[in-house]
Amino acid sequence: MSTAPYIVPIRRRAGASTRMQVYVALSEAIVRSELEPGRQLSENELASQLGVSRTPVREALARLREDRLVEVVPQIGTFVSRISDEAVGDAQFIREALECAAVRRAAELATEDDVRILEENLEAQQRAVDAVDDEAINALDNAFHQTLCELSRHPMVWAISQRAKGHLNRVRRLSLLRPEYLGGMLDEHRSILTAVERHDPDAAELALRYHLRMVLSELPAIRATHPDYFEEA
Amino acid sequence: MSTAPYIVPIRRRAGASTRMQVYVALSEAIVRSELEPGRQLSENELASQLGVSRTPVREALARLREDRLVEVVPQIGTFVSRISDEAVGDAQFIREALECAAVRRAAELATEDDVRILEENLEAQQRAVDAVDDEAINALDNAFHQTLCELSRHPMVWAISQRAKGHLNRVRRLSLLRPEYLGGMLDEHRSILTAVERHDPDAAELALRYHLRMVLSELPAIRATHPDYFEEA
DNA sequence: GGGGAAATACTTGCATACAAGCATCCATGT
DNA sequence: ACATGGATGCTTGTATGCAAGTATTTCCCC
Incomplete structure (x- = not known):
């Protein structure tokens, strides 16, 4: 369904936690509108594309939610916020x-x-x-x-x-x-x-x-x- | 070592995610100085005392770190920030x-x-x-x-x-x-x-x-x- | 008794397995 | 044809297992 063209395998550098790398990568992708507003994100999909497990992806999404860049609806999905x-x-x-x-x-x-x-x-x-x-x-x-x-x-x-x-x-x-x-x-x-x-x-x-x-x-x-x-x- | 007198078994209410309950409980305990500045916190210890697993505790601690109320040192420990x-x-x-x-x-x-x-x-x-x-x-x-x-x-x-x-x-x-x-x-x-x-x-x-x-x-x-x-x- | 090194007991970071809930689609019965 | 119910595949939330690293402690040797 939600094809993910733009993302973004991250390579894990020493000295920076992977969850922070994931956060930065996703944040930039959203701000650049490479991940379009309204689009659904899947923790599993992002994890496999980024080459990490769900845990750091999940923690990055939690941070992005605090920035209001994504909206997480339990049991439904995670979505890139539309500009309001x-x-x-x-x-x-x-x-x-x-x-x-x-x-x-x-x-x-x-x-x-x-x-x-x-x-x-x-x-x-x-x-x-x-x-x-x-x-x-x-x-x-x-x-x-x-x-x-x-x-x-x-x-x-x-x-x-x-x-x-x-x-x-x-x-x-x-x-x-x-x-x-x-x-x-x-x-x-x-x-x-x-x-x-x-x-x-x-x-x-x-x-x-x-x-x-x-x-x-x-x-x-x-x-x-x-x-x-x-x-x- | 770090005995934990004050905390705080939370009972899980419907309608509120447990990680948010953990965050609120810990945040209040820190602001009230019931968890004293400088004190070491253990994810495992908090989890068992609160009656939940490490995951929601960990996510709550991540939020508290952004509030600068705790400091997380990888492989060392998590500490209640001293007032600076x-x-x-x-x-x-x-x-x-x-x-x-x-x-x-x-x-x-x-x-x-x-x-x-x-x-x-x-x-x-x-x-x-x-x-x-x-x-x-x-x-x-x-x-x-x-x-x-x-x-x-x-x-x-x-x-x-x-x-x-x-x-x-x-x-x-x-x-x-x-x-x-x-x-x-x-x-x-x-x-x-x-x-x-x-x-x-x-x-x-x-x-x-x-x-x-x-x-x-x-x-x-x-x-x-x-x-x-x-x-x- | 003192010093050093290895083992041990902790820590957090990451990965994975399990649980619960919602939506969709298809089959079945009317 | 249409409505309804159930199976299925997804989602996030939580729990647990594994890995890597550090501080402490203990034991052995000098």
Whole structure:
């Protein structure tokens, strides 16, 4: 029934528990929409495809359920969550609250070295945009936000934010593929960095909040493109 | 070696998965410091004491690890986390960010009914303080903050906040037992509610932030009382 | 008596076997 | 033809068995 084209034999590396490798593999596959929203997942099927037993698969699915990326119905099945306005709204609210609080601290605490690192990231973003390298754009965008969070001296904030915004990541992932958004994204990043450099928490928060909301503004267009990825409203 | 006096045979109720019952039981036992920080836990021991097998115990421990309430060291053991300044600081930062953002929305959205419910909660708090009923105080305090969060229309915020602040809950739990704090707590709650009633987000955020920091101010005294509960600085 | 090494008793991580429940499909009876 | 009941194959939840690794303990030798 549910054929599984995209997945993903993992090879077990020393130093990382297999359940964490399974979690990362599945999480990325879902965020990239390689495992399409609504699709049914089978613990047995995933286990055999990944080359491990059900136990680590099961533990990874439990974690994904906490991220709201899958829904587990006892005795029925496990399904990739469809994107829902409610979940996206929750994720957006949480991300704004956490990252804006973090960027305020970042603006207070950032050193010249910190700013320089962020500058270099932005230059790399410019190159990635010019080269139309979606993978690089996504990675650099992530790194930019993560670095900002970590400047708050509370690295945990990034981890929590990252996990809370599973649905949002899928939307963001689809947004980044829309070229008309890329220029705006760069300008917004520059505005944030400028405020941080000036040690202006209010301006930094305002710029970040605007930036985060822009990602959301792409949502209707994405929903129109992939209606089957979304929950019925 | 690690004798286990306090725990807790759970009886399996229909409608709730046993792993969730195990999680709740262990979580409460840790927050109440019935399972003391630093203590070693054994999956086998817990399983036999709770009357279930290792599997649900293991899954509950995985969740507790994500809450940073336990630390799992492969091939060595599982330990109740000691309270650390870093973890408490992280939890405080995250709680402030989330609950302050929520209370701003709450101040914008609260209806007269909402305010009335919170008023009744405060009156019950007054009665509980007069009766020196620690259990009731704790429950009502929790309910007050939860209700505020839910007024933001993002109930998920409370769930995330609740889980992120595991260490903080232990501190708060110990704080509530210090009678000299109770009067101040009530006044602070009243200030928050007044601001919400006036639909004044700035005042509400300010009052809540002050209130949340007060809990933290008890930390040195608690540390002095229970030095063995804390990580070496 | 003291020191070292091997055996032992634990730990968690992973794999597998068993149990319970739901859906579907097919056969059978009306 | 249609409805109904049962067998079958799936699902997740739980229990248990096996493997690998570490700390401790004990025994033997010096």
